[in-house]
Each structure stands twice: as C-alpha cells, then as structure tokens.
Amino acid sequence: MLEYAIDTKQLTRRIGRRETVKEINLKVPIGGIYGFLGPNGAGKTTTIRMLLGLIKPSSGEISILGKDLKRDRINILGEIGSLVESPSYYAHLSGYKNLKIIALIRGISETRIKEVLKLVRLDKDAYRQVKNYSLGMKQRLGIAAALITYPKLLILDEPTNGLDPSGIQEIRELITRLPRDYGITVLISSHLLSEIEQVATHVGIINNGELIFQGSIQKLTEKSRPYLWIETDHPEEAAIALRQYGWDADPELVTNQVKTSVIEKPQSAEMIKLLVNSQHEIYRVAEKKKTLEDIFLELTGQEHSL
Ligand SMILES: Nc1ncnc2c1ncn2[C@@H]1O[C@H](COP(=O)(O)OP(=O)(O)OP(=O)(O)O)[C@@H](O)[C@H]1O
Numbered sequence: 001m002l003e004y005a006i007d008t009k010q011l012t013r014r015i016g017r018r019e020t021v022k023e024i025n026l027k028v029p030i031g032g033i034y035g036f037l038g039p040n041g042a043g044k045t046t047t048i049r050m051l052l053g054l055i056k057p058s059s060g061e062i063s064i065l066g067k068d069l070k071r072d073r074i075n076i077l078g079e080i081g082s083l084v085e086s087p088s089y090y091a092h093l094s095g096y097k098n099l100k101i102i103a104l105i106r107g108i109s110e111t112r113i114k115e116v117l118k119l120v121r122l123d124k125d126a127y128r129q130v131k132n133y134s135l136g137m138k139q140r141l142g143i144a145a146a147l148i149t150y151p152k153l154l155i156l157d158e159p160t161n162g163l164d165p166s167g168i169q170e171i172r173e174l175i176t177r178l179p180r181d182y183g184i185t186v187l188i189s190s191h192l193l194s195e196i197e198q199v200a201t202h203v204g205i206i207n208n209g210e211l212i213f214q215g216s217i218q219k220l221t222e223k224s225r226p227y228l229w230i231e232t233d234h235p236e237e238a239a240i241a242l243r244q245y246g247w248d249a250d251p252e253l254v255t256n257q258v259k260t261s262v263i264e265k266p267q268s269a270e271m272i273k274l275l276v277n278s279q280h281e282i283y284r285v286a287e288k289k290k291t292l293e294d295i296f297l298e299l300t301g302q303e304h305s306l
C-alpha cells in the first residue's frame with residue numbers, strides 16, 4: 001500500500017549558485033495533515049511550486065500519489081487541489097459565479113459547486129460580490145475552488161496569512177474535516193507553528209532551504225522536555241554546584257535564576273537538596289516546559305519574542 005502522498009528525493013532548486021531548496025526528502029503520509037513550516041524566505045513556496053509543476057527542480061525527484069511527477073504530470077495535477085499565495089478572482093462577480101467559471105472550464109456539475117460552497121461554509125454568502133468578502137471568506141473561496149475537482153491531495157501555501165484569529169479558526173476547522181470526511185491528504189504551509197499545531201498530524205520544518213525536522217507532532221513534542229527554574233541568591237555558584245553533579249544548568253544573573261534541565265521529579269528533589277545543603281537560599285522553584293513554538297524558534301534560530 002502507498003504510504004506517502006508526497007515523497008521527494010533530494011529535491012533541490014538552485015538560482016544561480018544559491019540553493020533555495022536543498023536536497024529535501026519530504027514525506028507526507030496519506031490521510032495526514034502535514035504542516036510545512038518555516039520562516040519567511042525559507043523555501044516553502046519554492047518547494048510547493050515544484051510539487052505543483054509550476055517550476056522545475058534543479059535536481060531530485062518528486063513522487064506524488066505513487067507517480068513520478070516528470071512522467072505523469074497531467075494525471076497527477078488532476079488529483080491535486082491547490083492554493084498558492086493569494087487566490088485570484090473576478091472581484092465584481094459573486095463567489096458562486098467565480099466557481100461556475102472554473103466548473104465550466106473543467107466540466108464540473110452545478111451540484112458540486114453547491115457542495116464545495118457548503119463545505120467551506122460560504123453557502124449563505126455565495127451570491128455576494130467577492131469584492132465585499134472578508135479576507136477569510138476569500139481564502140475559503142480559494143479552498144472551495146481547489147476542492148471542486150475532488151482532489152486526493154490538497155496543497156495550501158500559507159492560507160492563514162493575514163487572517164484574524166477567528167479566520168484562522170475557520171480554516172483550521174475546515175482542514176481538519178478534509179482527511180476525516182473525504183480522505184483528502186493536506187499539506188499546509190505556515191511561518192507560525194501555533195497556527196497549525198492543532199491541526200497538523202505531521203510537521204516538516206524548513207530553514208534556509210534545508211529540512212531541519214520532519215516527523216509526527218508527537219515527535220516534535222518530545223523535544224519539549226521540562227526543566228527546573230530556580231530563583232536563588234547566587235545563581236552562578238548554584239549553577240556550578242549543579243554542574244559538578246552532572247546536571248545542565250545556566251545561570252541568569254540579572255534575574256537571579258538558574259535554569260536546569262530536569263527530566264524526572266526525583267531529580268528536582270535532589271537538585272534542591274544539593275543547593276540547600278551547600279548553603280544556597282532558594283526563593284522559588286518552578287517546573288517549566290518549552291512550548292512547541294519555543295522549539296520551532298530554537299530550531300530555526302529565531303529570536304524569542306518574550
Ligand atoms: N524568482 C526568484 N528569483 C530569485 N530568488 C528567488 C525567487 N523566488 C524565490 N527566491 C528566493 O528563494 C528563497 C526562498 O523563497 P520562498 O518564496 O520559497 O520562501 P518562503 O518560505 O515561501 O517564504 P515566505 O514565508 O516569505 O513566503 C528566498 O530567499 C527568495 O528570496
């Protein structure tokens with residue numbers, strides 16, 4: 001049985017001497033929601049454009065739904081729905097009319113237009129002019145257009161860009177239903193993990209054209225091991241004392257804190273005992289855990305916004 005809807009091998013895109021996508025091996029499991037994450041300029045759109053046959057890879061291979069994109073381009077593209085950057089419409093026409101145009105070109109029935117409008121919850125606003133739609137409604141219309149041909153794979157490039165929290169939530173709910181109710185595999189890119197961590201089953205993180213993490217959301221969460229945060233009178237000496245016993249510890253002098261890495265509860269008890277026995281005053285102790293966003297920022301080398 002086919003395991004991956006998208007499977008690339010050493011996929012590379014070079015512009016001049018610069019590699020904007022470097023030898024990436026994307027593995028998007030069938031029936032999954034794959035969050036393709038990376039900061040601005042990381043190479044997300046470039047990768048997606050290659051997957052959609054819009055630009056040619058400099059080297060490497062792309063297999064989609066078990067077929068080689070180079071050999072089966074037309075067949076494959078017929079099975080993909082996509083929304084790359086902002087969708088384009090006729091603003092003076094209604095949402096319905098916009099879809100009708102696509103349906104006419106593609107030989108799709110009237111019933112399907114109604115179906116997809118309902119699916120993206122635009123049925124009530126279907127007959128309003130698109131220029132009066134909110135950004136979220138426009139994005140949903142774009143997704144409706146992508147779904148109209150019954151794709152097996154949906155590729156969305158930053159569909160939540162510029163949306164407010166409720167707009168993001170609407171897209172989230174819509175996307176969650178697609179694999180569950182229709183068996184569609186989804187790849188969704190974003191520069192914010194928080195926007196997709198609730199929907200994604202798998203994550204790929206790209207930075208400077210390199211895929212620096214790929215795996216299930218659980219695998220990413222495992223990286224968020226808790227640590228102990230201790231407020232004490234002499235953090236530097238406390239850190240030295242802890243390190244002598246083999247624990248990681250970082251003093252933060254300004255705030256009188258020591259950050260340690262702790263995995264299990266008994267270890268925290270030992271650490272505190274050690275500090276108390278070596279005459280450190282302990283004011284506060286708390287167990288802290290990195291959020292997925294912290295891990296993402298760490299992996300991509302971005303600054304914390306705290
Ligand atoms: N046509 C082009 N000519 C030259 N450089 C390009 C071109 N298209 C993209 N790039 C460069 O390739 C790199 C990757 O860009 P890409 O648009 O794929 O990133 P992205 O992850 O989609 O970023 P964003 O979050 O801003 O959409 C960037 O450094 C960009 O400057």
Ligand SMILES: [Mg+2]
Nearest residue numbers: 044045046157
């Ligand atoms: Mg982009």
